[in-house]
Amino acid sequence: MAGVEIRRVVKQYGRVEVLHGVDLSVRDGEFTVLVGPSGCGKSTLLRMIAGLEGITGGEIAIDGTVVNDMPPRERDIAMVFQDYALYPHKSVYDNMGFGLRMRGAAKSEIETLVHEAADILQIRHLLQRRPGQLSGGQRQRVAMGRAIVRRPKVFLFDEPLSNLDAQLRAEMRVEIKKLHQRFGTTIVYVTHDQIEAMTLADRIAIMKDGYLQQYGSPDEVYNRPANRFVASFIGAPPMNMTPASVSADARMIRLPSGMDVTPRGANLSACAGRDIVIGLRPEHVSLGDDPARTPVAGKVELVEPLGSETQATVRVGDARFTGRFSPEAGLKHGQDVTLGLALDRAHFFDAETGEAIRLAA
């Protein structure tokens, strides 16, 4: 087992720089998820850890050893690819044993280890089949089997679940989490799915345009987002973002349509006289007037019943707030409602830089 150190790593393709000095420290045994929209550089970074992409600047160390110039086979890593990359002409057994065979393991050892891994992943009955005869979920298991059979120092996952349907994805998520609990091996996992990131990670690294935006526990990135991008990327439905300006005495907030509201329960002195963006999670929007919350009047624009809850978007002047409400509220399209905004739970961002503004307690 080993940690992964990424220090000021830069990646350029020709003149185009796609990673601009990323620093990231994955602790020994930690499950780190790299997440971000497509093109943010997360897969590139993972492939650089694997040794499949060269490093333009900075350094990457695995288990304390700088691996910049080390070929992939010497890094003692295993990788699960998005398209699984199973060898189509080899049986499941040979796919799983390939890495061991290439490293000169004895036949009996390969057999023991492959059977052990197959038992863990419950694919022993598939060992003689070819990948083409397997379902997507089974292939996924084989790909993971191929990775765990060698007991590497670090597991790398490159969007491993994106080719599966929703139900299988949820199943395999549990499976991956169990594997991590069982082996305790360091994992670096790339996904664009923030739910995967939240459920799997010990720590999440959120990336955008080749920059690391925030690196922290799921709780941290959800509850204390470093900037507007992180705030809107993490959480579903996404955080409500409303531009606003705060009066000089911080007692009044002006919403887009010129509607003025008096904030309750939040000391906005840090925002006094500034143009800001208010970020409010849907669970912090309620129906009806609540003395602890800031009331605003609006009209229901969209109702999405989900069974256990109803998500509704309410138009307040030019702003829109999506909330999660009880189905019993019986919201109807076009209905006039009063919303209670829990501004004490809201996030405030500088309108220009998008950086979070920390309020005085």
Added chain:
Amino acid sequence: MAPRTGKTVALKPLPLTRLEKSERRLGLLMILPAFLLLFAVVLFPIGRLLVTSTQQLRLTEPWLGTPFIGLAHYQKALADPRFWETTLNTFIYIAVTVPGAIVVGLGLALLANQPFRVKWPVRLGLLLPWALPLVFAGLIFRWFFEFNQGIVNNILMWVGLPKLAWLTDPFLATVAICIAIIWKTSSFVALILLAGLQTIPKSLYEAAEIDGASKWQQFIEITLPMLRPAIIVAAIFRTITAIQTFDIPYAMTNGGPGNSTETLAMYIHKTTIDFLDLGYGSALAVLMFVVSLAMTAGYLRYTRRDPRQEA
């Protein structure tokens, strides 16, 4: 491939409705032109060939007519040493130039598959020998291997070796012809194999790299097995054309010295065009057709075991 489950149950065919009958009639009508064309240029000539092979038909002795002589021509062929010699020569060309073209073609395909910044010179170099007419290739190589002015002997002398009688020594002439055929045909093989190479996902090599496979191991463990269907297709095409080898030996040695480089196709040509013995020539052509049918059938049986399934 989906696992086959259950058995097919034979159902009694339902009587056709009027619509189905008229659709079927229309369908037959639509394929009629293609069938007629095929009949005129393939089936009829083959039938004619079979008939002629059982007739005495010598244009040098037209007064003999075209009497039916049964399998006499075939008996003659089996007792004809020149038939056996040219058949053996043809098999030598097949045995040397088919694997030769595949090995060289694979090398060229691997080269062309490299991430060159400018791809067109490589692709052009690949296509050029293929686009060149066979007889031209034969003439070019005849000049290459020419005793006094040929570039090959010039090079041999330049490095201090004696000149060789490339086109007049039976063994060396065969070698020279094989080299010419391989040069001419490997680009076609390379094109087929290049197409095959480009369908191999890059991630397989990345996975193998991480699994610890060296470049050579990746070639043996991934490239070759994944390329097997393409190699077999190339081998079939190449073998069929190798059985018919004619132009290059014709242009380089015209079968000489003696009959030592003559192929079966050349012998058929000589029999029918030079000696005007159409009956015997037809029988030889039928024998060649049977051989080529047998060889391709063997290959096709092998291809049915397709190892390649989508990952």
